[in-house]
Amino acid sequence: METTVRNKQVILRDYVKGVPKQSDLMIVSNTLELKVKPGSSEVLVKNIYLSCDPYMGILMREPTPSTLALLDAFVPGKPIGGIGVSKVIDSDDPAFIKGDFVWGMVDWEEYSTIKMPMIFKIDVTINVPLSYYTGILGTLGLTAYAGFHEICSPKKGETVFVSAASGAIGQLVGQFAKLMGCYVVGSAGSTQKVDLLLNKFGFDDAFNYKEEPDFDSALKRCFPNGIDIYFENVGGKMLDAVLLNMNICGRIAVCGMISQYHLETRDIVNNLPNIMFKRIKMQGFLFMDFHDQLEKFYEFVHPLLKEGKLKYVEDIVNGLDNGPAALVGLYHGQNIGKQVLLVDAHMVL
Numbered sequence: 001m002e003t004t005v006r007n008k009q010v011i012l013r014d015y016v017k018g019v020p021k022q023s024d025l026m027i028v029s030n031t032l033e034l035k036v037k038p039g040s041s042e043v044l045v046k047n048i049y050l051s052c053d054p055y056m057g058i059l060m061r062e063p064t065p066s067t068l069a070l071l072d073a074f075v076p077g078k079p080i081g082g083i084g085v086s087k088v089i090d091s092d093d094p095a096f097i098k099g100d101f102v103w104g105m106v107d108w109e110e111y112s113t114i115k116m117p118m119i120f121k122i123d124v125t126i127n128v129p130l131s132y133y134t135g136i137l138g139t140l141g142l143t144a145y146a147g148f149h150e151i152c153s154p155k156k157g158e159t160v161f162v163s164a165a166s167g168a169i170g171q172l173v174g175q176f177a178k179l180m181g182c183y184v185v186g187s188a189g190s191t192q193k194v195d196l197l198l199n200k201f202g203f204d205d206a207f208n209y210k211e212e213p214d215f216d217s218a219l220k221r222c223f224p225n226g227i228d229i230y231f232e233n234v235g236g237k238m239l240d241a242v243l244l245n246m247n248i249c250g251r252i253a254v255c256g257m258i259s260q261y262h263l264e265t266r267d268i269v270n271n272l273p274n275i276m277f278k279r280i281k282m283q284g285f286l287f288m289d290f291h292d293q294l295e296k297f298y299e300f301v302h303p304l305l306k307e308g309k310l311k312y313v314e315d316i317v318n319g320l321d322n323g324p325a326a327l328v329g330l331y332h333g334q335n336i337g338k339q340v341l342l343v344d345a346h347m348v349l
Helices: 055-059 130-134 139-151 170-179 191-199 215-222 236-245 273-277 287-306 320-330
Strands: 004-012 025-033 043-051 081-091 101-107 111-114 119-121 159-162 183-188 205-208 227-232 246-254 281-284 314-318 338-342
Touching: 004 320, 025 320, 043 101, 043 130, 081 111, 081 130, 101 111, 101 130, 130 338, 139 170, 139 227, 139 246, 139 287, 159 170, 170 183, 170 191, 170 227, 183 191, 191 205, 205 215, 215 236, 227 236, 236 246, 236 273, 314 320, 320 338
Parallel strands: 159 183, 159 227, 183 205, 227 246, 246 281, 314 338
Antiparallel strands: 004 025, 043 081, 043 111, 043 338, 081 101, 101 119
């Protein structure tokens, strides 16, 4: 077996201003020894899948005190990082052995050496695609589950609105809400995505926000009796309109605000006083706030997948060279479902 390899990486050229472009990223390669040092507690993995997620664009910008509360920013001249699915090649950590399949934080490269592992072992006896651990069985699935069930405390018969509803998290939240017996509406950015919400994921109603000149009117049409729960992925003008249509003691789980991430001057939200007037609970959160509920989440979601009660759509792009285009495409709505990068097709079970 060869002891050294060329390790291809996706590097951040410099801090990004505005919407990320493919030119902000470059592909390089270097030499890597396929061994870890004894006593290092390191784990060497071969990356199979990498997750493309909206928050990664925030980490490409020059860090601020606010963004550092999320995660450390990427470093110009070094690989970007995110959630990956990988196979252990060598390990000095007794919790992981050669041949294990794992998911967790890795750099965007063919091989990653992980220190102080932020990775979880995959039970390969569970009959699901490995790519699911970049989404529905990874941090995004836990995010959807905890944000909806723990923060929103849903009740049967309540009305639920999900923005960016065809994305990796939105598609799950909508289905969780339907399983609870809620009335669910989603917004998305194309006719194809709206069709997906209605005919694949079982939403009660949906609209293309790009075709709605007035979000307030669209929400009043879909929710004549108001909104009990809003799962927020967009921010800006959509949030402003939602606040006008929330019911008393409504709940808003703030998972993302993708419309605002790359603006130099962010949209003004005028209707914030409604939070007080209507006694609305509005809470931001991150998946790591609920990492201790991962097993509870698996107990919830595994049977639903096995019984076919959850639908999940992925948009898989092949090859690390295509990683910059796949990631940047997120910010232009080019993906349909969860965007995943397949690094090495030969490693797929």
